[in-house]
Amino acid sequence: MNRRKFIRRSTAAAVTASLYSSRSIAAALQALLQVTSDVDAITGDGANTVLEKAAVQELSDSLRGNLLVTGSDGYDIARRVLNKSIDKYPALIVQPTGVADIQSAVTFARERNLLLAVKCGGHSFSGKSTCDGGMQIDLSSFRNVRVDTGNKTAYVSGGSLLGEIDHECMAHGLVTTAGTVSHTGVGGLTLGGGFGRVARRFGLALDNLTGVDIVTADGRLRHASADENPDLYWGVRGGGGNFGIVTSFEFALHEMQRDVIGGNVIWPLSDARDVLKFYADYCAAATDDLYLDFVLFSPPANAEPVALIHACYCGPASKADTVLAPLNNFGSPLVNQIKTIDYVEMQRSGDDSDPRTGGQYLKSGFTDGISDELVDALAEGFEPHPDRSTISFFQQSGGAIGRVPSDATAFAQRWASHSVFTTVSWEPGVDRDPHVSYVRKYWNEVEPGTRGFYTNEVADESQQTINSNYEGNFKKLLGVKQEYDPGNLFRLNANIRSG
């Protein structure tokens, strides 16, 4: 045991002996895990293995952060992800507070060929950031954003959430692309893409990534940028978590006014077909500073289902009326909530009302335009149900995203006009099977109008489907994977593998 841990442990013991208790002392004691037995675990290949008590204790003692096992305080929060139907129990959870802890954890996992999950915001729909029997590296204690206003760059720690970037950057009148729900993780969102309200103007989150610090499978900390390890820099911009754990993201920032203009315009579900056709045409004509979502939304408990368009205009205020006139004048909406709003507030506006906090199931794809056949399939098959929330969602792409060549980064789907998905969510205790079956059946009708799927929404696709989804970038990605993670330690993702 090192000196620092010894002092902390002795102090904690003394404090306990004095029967003095407080939350912070409980937390300090928690950090000092006493491993009492060997730990059963699972390897990346699914085999059983046993982690010796002494080795686990040594790992714990080497960390500044926490090592948690079943029964530890905080274990149940850490193992969970946003999708409550994912209920997995890692053998070990490491909560690093810095790069050295991440290096120790990665080395420990690689040496024992452990199944390894990496969690940032925990928003992976299919629960790739937790696992049964392996090690989870939970980055939630590793959050920070530093803004360098001089060179307009944000340095973001690997476990940070999107809202932290928006908050810190906008304080200086600066912005970079982030997704539309502020508690989503920077890690998962950026490495696979990163659509958001300003992406058509400034590119995907990954297009703004000028460099990363990353701990690769060999436990080394590397920098990757256009000048250093350029192959790795290329790969992390679209290859997801396949190559290592990003400890620091460097984002290019852009000047932008705080006030944007936008919000929801909402129609009854019976207008869905007309609204979606209007949406398709309006999107096709949109300038880069206009971003548009389309949503079919049916809340549970027989509440009224609706069709809505969400808009965010981030261009000059003097042009807003003209740009938004087609939307403001279309049809007979139930309500029009378009207004001038602080950008950071808008970025948080979906946080509380996001219904995807129960169990959930999702199918996703990309579209190149929205054909009449796709409109029909989406409108006809959309079925409200009292036991679930049902959403079909178009997120607009194009603009600056589409002007990047498809082989410039590992993200291939530059051709897409939209990312589209259908998801259902249900409260704990509700039988998931009928709702999952519904999405699969509905998606069978919708899928012919789509192509590929968003890497960040990978679920249970076959290896062949995952590989072909990287399109022309797959071969190069396989080479980068073989160089930096030959043993496929980082496999819980849209995994790059021959086969």
Ligand SMILES: Cc1cc2nc3c(=O)[nH]c(=O)nc-3n(C[C@H](O)[C@H](O)[C@H](O)COP(=O)(O)OP(=O)(O)OC[C@H]3O[C@@H](n4cnc5c(N)ncnc54)[C@H](O)[C@@H]3O)c2cc1C
């Ligand atoms: C409510 C909600 C809203 C969303 N909105 C958007 C949106 O507007 N735009 C958009 O593009 N997508 C959006 N998504 C999808 C989102 O991009 C993915 O769910 C993404 O995986 C979330 O990242 P996370 O860090 O929260 O996920 P996690 O579940 O924590 O991680 C997912 C995967 O990312 C990898 N990973 C995470 N952090 C790191 C790291 N530091 N280093 C290496 N690998 C890492 C790991 O492989 C991990 O398995 C949304 C999802 C949800 C649930």
